[in-house]
Amino acid sequence: MKDLPRWVWPLALTTTILAMLPLVLIVRARLVPSTQPRIHLIQDMDSQPKYKPQAGSPLFADGRAMRPPVAGTVEHTAIVDNPALTTGRVGERWVDTLPVTADDAVMVRGRQRYEITCAPCHGVSGNGDGPVSKRAETLAEGTWAPPSSLHTDQSRGLALGQIYDTISRVVRNMPSYGAQIGVHDRWAIVAHVRALQRSQHATLAGIPPAEGANLKQGSK
Ligand code: HEC
Numbered sequence: 268m269k270d271l272p273r274w275v276w277p278l279a280l281t282t283t284i285l286a287m288l289p290l291v292l293i294v295r296a297r298l299v300p301s302t303q304p305r306i307h308l309i310q311d312m313d314s315q316p317k318y319k320p321q322a323g324s325p326l327f328a329d330g331r332a333m334r335p336p337v338a339g340t341v342e343h344t345a346i347v348d349n350p351a352l353t354t355g356r357v358g359e360r361w362v363d364t365l366p367v368t369a370d371d372a373v374m375v376r377g378r379q380r381y382e383i384t385c386a387p388c389h390g391v392s393g394n395g396d397g398p399v400s401k402r403a404e405t406l407a408e409g410t411w412a413p414p415s416s417l418h419t420d421q422s423r424g425l426a427l428g429q430i431y432d433t434i435s436r437v438v439r440n441m442p443s444y445g446a447q448i449g450v451h452d453r454w455a456i457v458a459h460v461r462a463l464q465r466s467q468h469a470t471l472a473g474i475p476p477a478e479g480a481n482l483k484q485g486s487k
Pocket residue numbers: 381384385386387388389412413414415417421422425430433434438439440441442444456457460
């Protein structure tokens with residue numbers, strides 16, 4: 268051993284490390300997940316000429332590869348020619364009857380959607396005391412516009428179409444929910460808001476006689 272030249276040891280070490288490299292690569296290839304095939308000799312149509320979003324193209328006069336929709340294009344689910352349903356008004360007049368049937372399914376849906384979207388601000392019972400509003404008042408940053416109570420004379424005086432419009436578009440300090448809530452869900456919410464309002468201002472006259480007879484003495 269003593270006679271071996273000094274360079275033998277570094278050489279042996281380097282060779283040993285290099286000899287282990289393929290093993291390490293194989294183990295790595297087996298353990299590390301990848302979305303790419305390991306060996307990808309045939310490219311199929313993976314690389315092909317195409318325009319990417321926002322790219323330019325000399326093919327069109329305006330130089331844009333992305334083409335704007337043809338004028339008059341409507342979404343395939345768009346509701347056309349039904350302004351009462353889609354805008355809540357006919358001409359200048361607000362709609363005050365529901366343009367959808369308020370059956371049980373619609374009422375249940377309206378309550379559920381109201382509780383998801385509106386209750387954080389307006390509160391589950393519509394008093395304008397939702398958790399987001401309460402929290403904002405605690406923080407007292409001075410920027411919070413308190414949501415209306417839906418039981419004021421002003422809110423109760425709104426035509427159904429106006430409540431629909433309030434949801435669809437911005438009203439003073441309330442943001443629009445038109446982008447988040449579809450037309451039919453908006454009407455379901457409107458029906459629920461009206462039901463909430465009636466629940467807080469119920470009179471005997473509004474109750475069917477058969478039901479009224481069952482009411483306990485003392486209720487008004
Ligand atoms: C981010 C909080 C917030 C949410 C969520 C919210 N509102 Fe409001 N809402 C307000 C505020 C604030 C006002 C008062 C606007 C004003 O007077 O400046 C208001 C006002 C209203 C009014 C009265 C409008 C009027 O003309 O008097 C109605 C009705 C109403 N909201 C319904 C809804 C319904 C239905 C939803 C759910 C789709 C909803 N709001 C969701 C904050 C909210």
